């Protein structure tokens with residue numbers, strides 16, 4: 001068994017660090033619906049952590065608890081070794097955690113570039129007064145923001161569509177632009193809610209490659225929800241399995257694949 005502070009090297013040579021986020025006995029209710037029931041698990045620095053399970057299992061709710069967007073009624077979240085208090089939306093954005101959504105949430109009428117720039121908003125310190133009367137700081141920030149965004153556009157190979165309104169893009173590219181916007185925040189933890197849902201095989205391969213490259217080149221810790229088991233088994237270091245709000249499995253892809261509870265609840269049945 002690994003200790004919380006231990007690190008190890010994966011078969012493909014990546015270093016996974018100690019625990020960066022720990023969920024302890026999390027319970028989340030919406031009125032009478034218990035979306036998450038007494039779940040504990042952790043996320044290690046630099047790992048790709050998958051959350052899987054049937055529809056309605058509570059996966060997206062769990063991502064919202066990790067991001068700090070939902071405050072669970074019971075349990076605690078420890079982030080970088082400290083108990084994390086309830087947060088306001090702007091605090092959620094500033095803690096170094098960025099995400100993409102199950103349903104694409106981009107500004108369809110805006111260009112790819114402008115959409116990605118919105119990922120930098122919370123990095124701007126210059127206020128409206130400064131922007132109007134003292135241009136220096138605002139201008140310097142604009143230049144720095146552009147540099148980060150240009151690097152991401154290159155990285156995700158979307159130079160040719162930078163001026164295209166997002167509404168005109170095919171689905172697979174919209175998902176890539178959403179990833180770009182999340183990366184623009186330079187997150188240390190990236191949360192992806194079904195980044196490959198609705199994609200064809202080729203689009204899935206591209207997205208898998210980009211997720212691996214982000215993890216490898218930027219050292220970004222990634223938690224993702226995904227239904228395609230081939231993708232999950234290929235990408236992730238460890239997998240949490242949820243069913244009806246409960247955790248029914250947790251371990252390496254191989255451990256999870258051979259877990260009878262997981263096979264009975266999820267892997268044995270057809271799903272999208």
Ligand SMILES: Nc1ncnc2c1ncn2[C@@H]1O[C@H](COP(=O)(O)OP(=O)(O)OP(=O)(O)O)[C@@H](O)[C@H]1O
Pocket residue numbers: 030033034035053054055056057058059060061062102
């Ligand atoms: N904002 C909300 N208000 C009320 N109930 C909610 C809300 N969000 C989720 N739920 C309920 O909580 C349960 C878990 O939903 P959640 O979206 O987290 O599941 P999921 O595993 O992401 O499912 P899917 O695979 O369909 O995306 C469901 O019963 C859902 O109806």
Ligand SMILES: [Mg+2]
Pocket residue numbers: 059060061102
């Ligand atoms: Mg969901």
